[in-house]
Amino acid sequence: xxxxxxxxxxxxxxxxxxxxxxxxxxxxxxxxxxxxxxxxxxxxxxxxxxxxxxxxxxxxxxxxxxxxxxxxxxxxxxxxxxxxxxxxxxxxxxxxxxxxxxxxxxxxxxxxxxxxxxxxxxxxxxxxxxxxxxxxxxxxxxxxxxxxxxxxxxxxxxxxxxxxxxxxxxxxxxxxxxxxxxxxxxxxxxxxxxxxxxxxxxxxxxxxxxxxxxxxxxxxxxxxxxxxxxxxxxxxxxxxxxxxxxxxxxxxxxxxxxxxxxxxxxxxxxxxxxxxxxxxxxxxxxxxxxxxxxxxxxxxxxxxxxxxxxxxxxxxxxxxxxxxxxxxxxxxxxxxxxxxxxxxxxxxxxxxxxxxxxxxxxxxxxxxxxxxxxxxxxxxxxxxxxxxxxxxxxxxxxxxxxxxxxxxxxxxxxxxxxxxxxxxxxxxxxxxxxxxxxxxxxxxxxxxxxxxxxxxxxxxxxxxxxxxxxxxxxxxxxxxxxxxxxxx
Numbered sequence: 001x002x003x004x005x006x007x008x009x010x011x012x013x014x015x016x017x018x019x020x021x022x023x024x025x026x027x028x029x030x031x032x033x034x035x036x037x038x039x040x041x042x043x044x045x046x047x048x049x050x051x052x053x054x055x056x057x058x059x060x061x062x063x064x065x066x067x068x069x070x071x072x073x074x075x076x077x078x079x080x081x082x083x084x085x086x087x088x089x090x091x092x093x094x095x096x097x098x099x100x101x102x103x104x105x106x107x108x109x110x111x112x113x114x115x116x117x118x119x120x121x122x123x124x125x126x127x128x129x130x131x132x133x134x135x136x137x138x139x140x141x142x143x144x145x146x147x148x149x150x151x152x153x154x155x156x157x158x159x160x161x162x163x164x165x166x167x168x169x170x171x172x173x174x175x176x177x178x179x180x181x182x183x184x185x186x187x188x189x190x191x192x193x194x195x196x197x198x199x200x201x202x203x204x205x206x207x208x209x210x211x212x213x214x215x216x217x218x219x220x221x222x223x224x225x226x227x228x229x230x231x232x233x234x235x236x237x238x239x240x241x242x243x244x245x246x247x248x249x250x251x252x253x254x255x256x257x258x259x260x261x262x263x264x265x266x267x268x269x270x271x272x273x274x275x276x277x278x279x280x281x282x283x284x285x286x287x288x289x290x291x292x293x294x295x296x297x298x299x300x301x302x303x304x305x306x307x308x309x310x311x312x313x314x315x316x317x318x319x320x321x322x323x324x325x326x327x328x329x330x331x332x333x334x335x336x337x338x339x340x341x342x343x344x345x346x347x348x349x350x351x352x353x354x355x356x357x358x359x360x361x362x363x364x365x366x367x368x369x370x371x372x373x374x375x376x377x378x379x380x381x382x383x384x385x386x387x388x389x390x391x392x393x394x395x396x397x398x399x400x401x402x403x404x405x406x407x408x409x410x411x412x413x414x415x416x417x418x419x420x421x422x423x424x425x426x427x428x429x430x431x432x433x434x435x436x437x438x439x440x441x442x443x444x445x446x447x448x449x450x451x452x453x454x455x456x457x458x459x460x461x462x463x464x465x466x467x468x469x470x471x472x473x474x475x476x477x478x479x480x481x482x483x484x485x486x487x488x
Contacts (some may be wrong), residue, residue: 007466016429028307066306084120086285088412092394097309105334106440112330113438116321117283119311125271126306127437127444129419133252133452136242137163143236143268144170150180150298154213154233156189156421160199162255165247168203175206182206186229187212190249211288213433225315226313230421230432232266233281238300243435244419245408254403259373261403261453265342265448267419267437271305275311275329280435287318294382308400308441315422316433324422324436325429329355331412338365340411340452343424344404346370347485351388354425357393366395369455371405381481398459405455409448409462417445458474 060208113119130136211231234242244266315323332355360366374380420436422428
């Protein structure tokens with residue numbers, strides 16, 4: 001035990017030195033060092049599994065994968081990306097897309113995503129907002145039943161549940177009809193299926209291809225354990241796409257007694273932005289399987305669907321840039337009228353927090369809807385500790401009481417909104433693989449704003465005086481949780 005203690009001490013010192021020399025954000029450095037002080041052995045193990053900076057170490061190499069695919073001429077039937085990005089940047093600079101100065105924020109965000117995420121915008125889209133699990137599953141199941149060529153699905157969580165089995169039966173039926181079905185799942189998000197292999201095996205028996213993303217050969221012992229694929233994507237025949245906050249499980253239909261009604265937001269896309277969801281899926285598929293399936297049959301021609309301008313932004317540790325994080329900061333910092341946020345976790349970094357406080361002090365209507373029910377206690381406590389700074393500057397915070405708030409929404413003024421998988425927290429911004437749709441459409445923005453106002457009716461506003469008068473014990477819990485917010 002004495003020798004083991006010395007070994008751990010030496011290891012912890014060396015790891016602390018590594019963290020110090022990585023020149024991370026000071027709050028992250030302090031959080032990790034504090035973890036080593038409070039939990040010497042446990043902190044060391046957690047760092048080895050979850051703390052290494054893989055963005056810096058290039059463990060994920062999707063950018064290289066993207067380059068390899070380009071030079072292999074697999075994009076012959078798709079728009080040439082470099083030319084397309086150049087043309088779109090020029091169109092924004094020349095005010096061809098937006099010639100109204102009131103749209104400057106939209107142009108700024110669009111340009112940012114073009115530069116950081118290689119994310120072209122598309123003009124031909126129809127967006128349908130789905131405000132709960134029932135709406136999402138009813139709509140998606142109808143489209144799955146009509147599939148003719150292929151079904152691609154990528155989810156953080158898939159459960160052996162009533163809705164999971166309903167979808168499984170449909171997928172098996174379609175596979176037997178000759179439709180190609182591919183499924184990607186996060187190995188840790190679907191940990192329950194480690195002990196229930198029959199659920200996926202039954203589908204594999206019907207020639208459905210199913211692969212884990214970042215498989216952990218030894219559960220919970222993997223240096224990439226902390227970097228999870230949090231995306232929720234479904235693509236049908238390359239013409240219809242779904243993305244948002246809803247995984248596959250019965251709790252999303254309000255069947256969990258602890259949470260009750262599950263308030264979430266998903267969206268259905270018809271149009272050319274489905275190409276970008278498809279490309280995100282196929283890149284992830286290639287990463288997980290090393291199989292290239294980028295031929296034109298997965299990018300069929302699409303007729304006119306609508307006038308919504310959409311950018312599908314995929315972010316993760318495979319990129320040099322924190323794409324969604326930077327887009328959020330840019331949009332928030334230039335807001336003129338309103339900033340409405342729905343999120344189950346609220347752990348902003350200093351830049352986003354400063355942008356929100358500055359906006360509120362400048363007279364922008366800043367409102368956040370947050371769940372009253374906690375699904376992750378420590379994260380919920382850490383989130384609550386940030387409310388003081390929002391309330392003190394004139395922003396408003398509401399606790400959703402009808403059930404559990406899991407929606408991930410950002411609304412900026414009248415013309416920018418975002419729907420996707422990313423929470424307003426450091427994990428989504430900097431660690432997880434996420435995907436969000438940025439929509440530049442007043443009609444869609446107004447629809448989300450209407451839903452937001454309806455949710456306020458089912459929420460209780462936190463008053464600054466009441467917040468400051470909460471118990472000393474509660475304040476201590478929140479402050480302690482916040483100390484570790486950079487590593488949650």
